[in-house]
Amino acid sequence: MKCLKKYLFGLLWLTIVVTAAPPSKSDYDYENSSEEDKKPSCDDTNCQLPNCSCFGNQPKLAVMYRPQFVMLTFDDAITVANIETYRTIAKRGTERKPVRMTFFVCHEYNDYTLAHELYSEGHEIAVHSISHESSTELWRKATDDRWKKEMVGMRVMLDTFAGIPKKEVVGHRAPFLQTAGNTTFQVLQREGFLYDSSMPTRNNMDPPVWPYTLDHGYAQDCQIEPCPEGNFQGLWLVPMIQYLRRSQKPTEEDFYCSMVDACTPQPTTAKDTKEYLMENFLRHYRSNRAPFPVFLHEAWLKEEERLQGYLDFLDEILKMEGVYTATIRDVIEYMRAPEPKKHHPQFIAREQQPSKLTCEKKEVCSYKQPLRIMKSCTPCSKYYPWVGTPLGKRSPIDFPNME
Numbered sequence: 114m115k116c117l118k119k120y121l122f123g124l125l126w127l128t129i130v131v132t133a134a135p136p137s138k139s140d141y142d143y144e145n146s147s148e149e150d151k152k153p154s155c156d157d158t159n160c161q162l163p164n165c166s167c168f169g170n171q172p173k174l175a176v177m178y179r180p181q182f183v184m185l186t187f188d189d190a191i192t193v194a195n196i197e198t199y200r201t202i203a204k205r206g207t208e209r210k211p212v213r214m215t216f217f218v219c220h221e222y223n224d225y226t227l228a229h230e231l232y233s234e235g236h237e238i239a240v241h242s243i244s245h246e247s248s249t250e251l252w253r254k255a256t257d258d259r260w261k262k263e264m265v266g267m268r269v270m271l272d273t274f275a276g277i278p279k280k281e282v283v284g285h286r287a288p289f290l291q292t293a294g295n296t297t298f299q300v301l302q303r304e305g306f307l308y309d310s311s312m313p314t315r316n317n318m319d320p321p322v323w324p325y326t327l328d329h330g331y332a333q334d335c336q337i338e339p340c341p342e343g344n345f346q347g348l349w350l351v352p353m354i355q356y357l358r359r360s361q362k363p364t365e366e367d368f369y370c371s372m373v374d375a376c377t378p379q380p381t382t383a384k385d386t387k388e389y390l391m392e393n394f395l396r397h398y399r400s401n402r403a404p405f406p407v408f409l410h411e412a413w414l415k416e417e418e419r420l421q422g423y424l425d426f427l428d429e430i431l432k433m434e435g436v437y438t439a440t441i442r443d444v445i446e447y448m449r450a451p452e453p454k455k456h457h458p459q460f461i462a463r464e465q466q467p468s469k470l471t472c473e474k475k476e477v478c479s480y481k482q483p484l485r486i487m488k489s490c491t492p493c494s495k496y497y498p499w500v501g502t503p504l505g506k507r508s509p510i511d512f513p514n515m516e
Contacts, residue, residue, distance in 0.1 A: 315369055
């Protein structure tokens with residue numbers, strides 16, 4: 114079983130009526146201002162790299178000197194059912210252009226020994242919650258304490274059972290892309306996360322927007338409410354730039370989606386799959402070379418034709434000058450200190466801290482309450498690790514459907 118997919122797109126209308134008596138003196142400078150409630154602007158005088166980047170900023174390099182990063186990411190648990198797909202994709206890389214991916218991991222059915230393997234090979238492991246509860250309303254209304262237990266707890270589990278240093282687990286994606294607005298981002302900032310990649314944008318597809326920090330607030334369109342309204346210093350936002358899927362019939366409209374596998378109609382052939390990915394990629398490559406996301410769930414690649422089309426796409430772009438796959442963290446590290454592509458004949462990824470464990474002895478942990486099996490690089494915990502008890506020192510509370 115895998116974590117379910119579901120997307121919630123809502124619209125919240127706010128109507129504000131203000132009634133006031135005429136002021137005795139003018140409270141508005143008609144000559145020097147065009148907006149009554151203008152927010153402080155973000156520019157190079159109050160937002161400078163490496164820890165602050167305004168919305169809309171791009172590397173101060175000519176486009177021809179920018180590398181074109183491609184961010185391959187997968188959501189949900191890493192298991193024996195999907196690891197071979199990931200290994201197949203990784204093998205498409207070369208010494209000059211290795212394939213590096215980011216995995217947003219949730220706990221249930223996650224194989225921590227395989228998470229260790231992927232991290233040790235240079236891929237990024239990020240958090241996607243412990244429970245991945247299927248109720249989007251739960252996530253929308255979740256408290257500060259719940260977000261902390263879910264996301265920080267998942268980081269603790271990856272550190273404890275997969276040996277991935279907590280300082281290396283810095284990325285976040287909300288389940289079903291549903292955040293709780295300010296609550297979610299307050300937790301991420303306070304708990305030392307580097308970035309979030311949960312927020313879709315359609316208005317900033319063409320040209321695509323580069324990642325930015327939230328020092329001066331959330332600046333893109335709000336596709337899934339609530340969106341953050343505060344300022345979160347030093348926290349990067351990696352927009353989920355939407356994909357365009359062309360209609361296959363004259364009577365149908367084009368489709369937009371935030372994850373590659375969410376667009377319809379689904380491609381059924383390798384050729385169609387490759388063309389779908391390539392069209393969206395070229396919108397980035399031929400404009401400002403903002404990092405191109407390939408965000409999906411591995412289940413989409415179970416169809417042999419789609420997997421072949423995905424691999425064909427990857428093979429073709431890696432032959433192109435200046436195109437590299439990169440983890441999301443690699444992209445942010447590049448943005449902190451961008452350099453011309455001509456000085457980077459080979460993109461050298463950020464050096465990760467070594468794993469805390471060798472994972473030579475793999476433990477198979479069996480639990481009766483709830484009935485679960487967990488593979489770990491460390492001795493089994495007494496109880497099944499869960500929300501509020503990430504080390505498994507006590508019996509899990511509120512585990513769904515547990516007798």
